[in-house]
Amino acid sequence: MLQSLLFTKTRKEAPKDEVSKNADLLIRAGFIHKEMAGVYSFLPLGLRVIEKIKNIVREEMNATYGQEMQLTALQDKDVWEKSGRWNDEVIDVWFKTDLKAGGELGLAPTHEEPLTSLMKNFIRSYRDLPLYPYQFQTKFRNETRAKSGILRGREFLMKDLYSFSKDENEHTVFYDKMSKIYRDIFEKVGLGEHTYFTLASGGSFSKFSHEFQTVTSAGEDTIFVCEKCKMAVNKEIIEDQKMCPQCKNEDLVEKTSIEVGNIFNLGTRFSDTLNLTYLDDKGKPQAVFMGSYGIGIGRLMGTIVEVLADEKGIVWPKSVAPFLVHLIVVGESDEVKNSAQKIYDELNTQKVEVLFDDRDVRAGEKFADSDLIGIPYRIVISEKTLAEKSAEIKVRATGNTEMRPLADLKVDAIAVLDAF
């Protein structure tokens, strides 16, 4: 992509109404735009990151027999009344509205009800189970206080998968598998070493659930971490659960963190109230045993910024970066421009995702913008580098800068970059 055609521009100054690092950097670098408190639009660069994260999650979900679908954002009041969660005292973040022709509907804050209800059309027999439908969906929650940029909004994108199992044993096997997969996901998006599998309250569903908590001062949760087993306990249940499974109390260290994912054992909470049953091999009806598994996609993006950014700007891990390479041409001569254009074409041919800063601005501005935007590799083409028939390659995360022959880039750019 040509940066000269990108409609977003970077800003030098932070918007005065944003204090949180993630919103400050993401707005200044042109990834997101704030519409109102807790509501953000994703701009071209930001959407690319969102799609990267979604694809990582999607791959993992599909690999465990997840079936992607998409439920509606608008919700029928009836099904929520049956489960007992239409009441504002039960779910206090409802956005509700009236139909012009009469009748009420809501904007989905979560999707257990509609999916359970929908699956009644497809689950009949034990032969139909287990099933793992999932979606990426915008959730709406009327939070009394939106905060921390995109970490806690009123409208946000979430991946939610629901497991439909024959019984608790079958559910537990999947639940454990999913907790492992979640760890892989957070590893892949670059938060592995900061993210802890955390025992937490199960809310109204069960005694315990598991959260994935990423340690960052921008978070709003408090967890007690055991470095030995890389697990944690949420403060909300520290009284009930004096220690994590393998460790002693004195090993626990208090940390501030943000919940980037959670997995719940729903039991038969929804299949009972919404009457979702299957016939077992003896022809007797049984309640379907359910679980839910969520990851806040936008929140994950914000958390990556919070955890990995430095004083110059964002630092994207390769896996979620909007582009792998930020190609920068320095100099006005035709020779330099043509060489840079050739490299750009070459990288595109090699299917390397590259943002080409072909703008007619000074080097300093390009470098500052590049640091702010945070693309993993910066490749500079200039008179200097051409004199050596080379390009300068800089790794955003480490600052490591070295020259590499243009010829090598033309053969296999990825190999050259991977060598860093």
Next chain:
RNA sequence: CGGGGCGUGGUGUAACGGCUAACAUGCUUGUUUUGGGAACAAGUGACUCCGGGUUCGAAUCCCGGCGCCCCGACCA
């Protein structure tokens, strides 16, 4: 929802109740520059959040809204 702070060109700020609302940045044009946010010059751009009130006179004071941020409460 309780407490605190704040609303001024696109962005960030300034302005005692008193001149044509200032400065920086951005953007446009020109000249010179060209490896870490260049220099000069000329331009562009604001019903000072909205509605009332006080006053000869309001960005400024008062009342009422609305919006944004922060702390707390809340967070299936």
